[in-house]
Amino acid sequence: MKRSNCCIFILCVLLPAFGRAVDPLPSWNETAPKSAIIEFVEAVTTPDSPDFVPEAERIAVFDNDGNLWPENPIPFQLAFAFDELKRRVPNEPDLAADPMVQAALDGDIAKLLEGEHHDGLLRVIALTHSGMTTEEFQKRVEAWIAEAKHPRFGVGYDELTYQPMQEVLTYLRDNGFKTYIVSGGGADFMRVWSERVYGIPPEQVIGSNVRVRFERTEDGPVLIKTFDNLFVDDKEGKPVGIYQFIGRRPIAAFGNSDGDKAMLEWTTAGDGRRFGLIVHHTDADREYAYDAKPKSSGKLVEALTEAPEQGWVVVDMANDWATVFSEEVPQGE
Amino acid sequence: MKRSNCCIFILCVLLPAFGRAVDPLPSWNETAPKSAIIEFVEAVTTPDSPDFVPEAERIAVFDNDGNLWPENPIPFQLAFAFDELKRRVPNEPDLAADPMVQAALDGDIAKLLEGEHHDGLLRVIALTHSGMTTEEFQKRVEAWIAEAKHPRFGVGYDELTYQPMQEVLTYLRDNGFKTYIVSGGGADFMRVWSERVYGIPPEQVIGSNVRVRFERTEDGPVLIKTFDNLFVDDKEGKPVGIYQFIGRRPIAAFGNSDGDKAMLEWTTAGDGRRFGLIVHHTDADREYAYDAKPKSSGKLVEALTEAPEQGWVVVDMANDWATVFSEEVPQGE
Known part of the structure; x- marks a missing residue:
């Protein structure tokens, strides 16, 4: 390789390759x-x-x-809460009778967000995020994230x-x-x-x-x-x-x-x-x-x-x- | 050194020295x-x-x-609170008039601890730990810990x-x-x-x-x-x-x-x-x-x-x- 060719080789091939190799983004x-x-x-x-x-x-x-x-289409944690309600409603009649649970099952976000403090939303979160041990809650989230799929992209939310x-x-x-x-x-x-x-x-x-x-x-x-x-x-x-x-x-x-x-x-x-x-x-x-x-x-x-x-x-x-x-x-x- | 002497040297001098050198406690x-x-x-x-x-x-x-x-003799943070009151009382008449501040200045811990919720103690803590920016509070603690001495040991609390x-x-x-x-x-x-x-x-x-x-x-x-x-x-x-x-x-x-x-x-x-x-x-x-x-x-x-x-x-x-x-x-x- 001639010296000038060698320089061109370094400038055009090696340097950019090195640059790419260390590109952090x-x-x-x-x-x-x-x-x-x-x-x-x-x-x-x-x-x-x-x-x-x-x-x-x-x-x-x-x-x-x-x-x-x-x-989008809704925060993923809310998708978790809705799926939890769907899972539990067949075995928990009291839950099924709650109008805010019904709104959640219907995907009626507007109803859940009504009022200054979004009481419906807070109720849905409270129903699905409290009343159990921290370990039981952790297991529910793990099970959900292993199964649930995003409605548009069709892959797990964590992907x-x-x-x-x-x-x-x-x-x-x-x-x-x-x-x-x-x-x-x-x-x-x-x-x-x-x-x-x-x-x-x-x-x-x-x-x-x-x-x-x-x-x-x-x-x-x-x-x-x-x-x-x-x-x-x-x-x-x-x-x-x-x-x-x-x-x-x-x-x-x-x-x-x-x-x-x-x-x-x-x-x-x-x-x-x-x-x-x-x-x-x-x-x-x-x-x-x-x-x-x-x-x-x-x-x-x-x-x-x-x-x-x-x-x-x-x-x-x-x-x-x-x-x-x-x-x-x-x-x- | 004879071989047996050498072994004794290793066992009695070097090994314990090594043991001491790595003693973490x-x-x-x-x-x-x-x-x-x-x-x-x-x-x-x-x-x-x-x-x-x-x-x-x-x-x-x-x-x-x-x-x-x-x-001992009192939690060091309480010593900080008392010293803060001492520092401020000359310039803050309202503070001096507070009976719980007086109890603190007198070192009357029993009075501060009266009642189920230790209201006097909480008042003294509130007076010295709130109502300022986080940065102002940080400066007060830094200044105190650089100056204050423990009553028995005569050194800074952080020593x-x-x-x-x-x-x-x-x-x-x-x-x-x-x-x-x-x-x-x-x-x-x-x-x-x-x-x-x-x-x-x-x-x-x-x-x-x-x-x-x-x-x-x-x-x-x-x-x-x-x-x-x-x-x-x-x-x-x-x-x-x-x-x-x-x-x-x-x-x-x-x-x-x-x-x-x-x-x-x-x-x-x-x-x-x-x-x-x-x-x-x-x-x-x-x-x-x-x-x-x-x-x-x-x-x-x-x-x-x-x-x-x-x-x-x-x-x-x-x-x-x-x-x-x-x-x-x-x-x-």
Whole structure:
């Protein structure tokens, strides 16, 4: 090989191959959000960078529904609750007689959401998420997630995580970050599968929660799920939950709705280099397209308006993600 | 050196020296508790052991007051509260006029503990632990712990941690355990110094807690400490707090009072190899001696009675600890 040919070989074949081999975000297109993520991570992890952050303070928080997996046609935890009611109604006449249970069985979300406090929805959640031991609940969630299929994609709900966000989770952890879920969904529901599905252990899952009750039984001590002291980990509740559970301010926050706005604000208002990102659902072909008028949850108006001024990165799903789900998921309609 | 002399040299000099060099618990006497700790750790970390526990499940929980540092003559957080009142009273006449503040300034613990809910104590805690931003509170705790001295030992409170327990924390972490504090004390108070003093980051500190309030101000978003939704992380509250924060059952629990009994029960009732330990304060010369009748907190009666049946290791501080505090602390009276 002549020397010039050799240089061309290195420049055209080896370097790009090396580049591809170490690309931490292969499911992201080469657009602004991908560069912004990589630039942030390099800035806070390079020891002589003015933005360097010690490893113990590299906390990154992620919303779950609509940010790590879809929330359509309904949030997956609600699908769990409806399926639980369907399973139990044949053997529990009292349950069948409850009008809110009937609304759930009919898929009448509007009825469940009536009233300021969404009493119907809370009733359905309480009926399916309390009154049993923590271990019994865990078994029910495990059984459901092993069987249930998403109505559009026909695969298990836990196969529907966003591949680009899985790559961000891994990339951050490879760079010394501790990754947390901070979700309006129930902590107990997510903790059953978060480690297997996201590599996030239960103790790094913050979500809406209720208090359990300690009871001594003949078979030893148990914890009973109640519906007391409900804490809704959404909107202003998110920084509140983060403070309660983590005790310090994250340096990066990832969300997709106005429910994540306070978390983004609190995270990015801290001293030093910070990072905020919003996933904008613009991809009806491969996933869903919504913002101001979501089918159920995930309204995104205020956070999107404030994003430029706040310096939050907005991901245009259709444009910025090369793939949405893993290869096993049927793509498109 | 003759060959037999060489063997003697190896057996008598080198091997014990090697043994000492790797002793993970040098401040423990060679009595039963030390062997029990080491045997447990080896059993759950040896890959081919029937008791092997994967690293992700190696969760160990530690009470703080009386278990990692003393709780005499009063719990150190209460000393902080009293010192805060002393500092503020000259400039805050309303505070000076409060009878419970007066009781605190007089050191009248009995008055503060009157009534079923210890209203006086709660009032003193509320006055000194709420109504400011989380960052202001953190600064107050930092300033106090940098200045205040323990009345008997004359050193900073944070120098008074138990050396043998520090060694257990390190030993467990060196063996893949995640170490948590689970204390009746306030989480926000401990999180200020837990990482520096125990190597336990804020997110692994569970304690009594109240809800903060998210507020948008001209200077950006802040979290205000309130006294709402008080959760007392003591007695039956300990397994409740552990479940809420960690989401899974620990495999080892360390405590010293009846306030730790439910935590010990729940931990050691789990499947597989488990470990429970109680520090019994028997050492008036080097620390304090109390159980049924403590000076303030730390009553130990029921847990001590149940220990043999439950298989909990009881540490006789006078007999089992070679040293109590680090070398810098004046030993004895």
